[in-house]
Amino acid sequence: MRKYSLLFFSFFLYGVLLAGGQHNTSSSDSYKPDPYSGDVVPILNVYLGPSIYKTATPSMSFFGSYEIPAIDPNLTLGPEIGFGMGGNINGVSTSTLALSVKATYYADWLIPNMPDEFDVFLTSTAGLYILSGTSGSSGLQYGNYVGGRWHFSENMSIYGQVGYGNLFIAGGISIKF
Numbered sequence: 001m002r003k004y005s006l007l008f009f010s011f012f013l014y015g016v017l018l019a020g021g022q023h024n025t026s027s028s029d030s031y032k033p034d035p036y037s038g039d040v041v042p043i044l045n046v047y048l049g050p051s052i053y054k055t056a057t058p059s060m061s062f063f064g065s066y067e068i069p070a071i072d073p074n075l076t077l078g079p080e081i082g083f084g085m086g087g088n089i090n091g092v093s094t095s096t097l098a099l100s101v102k103a104t105y106y107a108d109w110l111i112p113n114m115p116d117e118f119d120v121f122l123t124s125t126a127g128l129y130i131l132s133g134t135s136g137s138s139g140l141q142y143g144n145y146v147g148g149r150w151h152f153s154e155n156m157s158i159y160g161q162v163g164y165g166n167l168f169i170a171g172g173i174s175i176k177f
Helices: 002-018
Strands: 043-051 059-069 075-089 092-106 118-132 138-151 156-164 169-176
Touching: 043 075, 043 156, 059 092, 092 138, 118 156
Parallel strands: none
Antiparallel strands: 043 059, 043 169, 059 075, 075 092, 092 118, 118 138, 138 156, 156 169
16 A cells, blocks of 8 residues: 555655646636635635544544645645544544645646536645544554545635545545735
8 A cells, every 4th residue: 555655655756746827717706725816815624524544443633624725736635633533443433633744736727628516636744643542652644545525615616636645535624814
């Protein structure tokens, strides 16, 4: 699985470094991460999904991330925090705290004539997790995902992602500020 994550991350970096200038430049009221336009604002994502840490059984995790436009017009960076409950290791119930940095690259330009109401993106996270209920174990975590967003109003969107990392599948909402 590490080979696939490394391959995915390599494609992600390739897209970030070489795809500049190929993004959709149409203007609309929907969120487009373009730090060069005057109406760009950060976005908050709130989502949940099943998670697995270390040797714990699956649990349900609640995550939030804050995207801040950075460097490339299609790239956002920001913090991510997650809380998980319900897993267990060797019969001991655990809860999890995860703190990460999240990079999201919007690849709308890959799909010709994609409506402005939709976004597709690649996401990578890196950070650490802390398990409670055990001997206080902690460790590094990382993840790579592909996802999408449907803007059903000017300030709110439905958010979803799948991949490998702290959450294998997640869904939630995005709020534009």
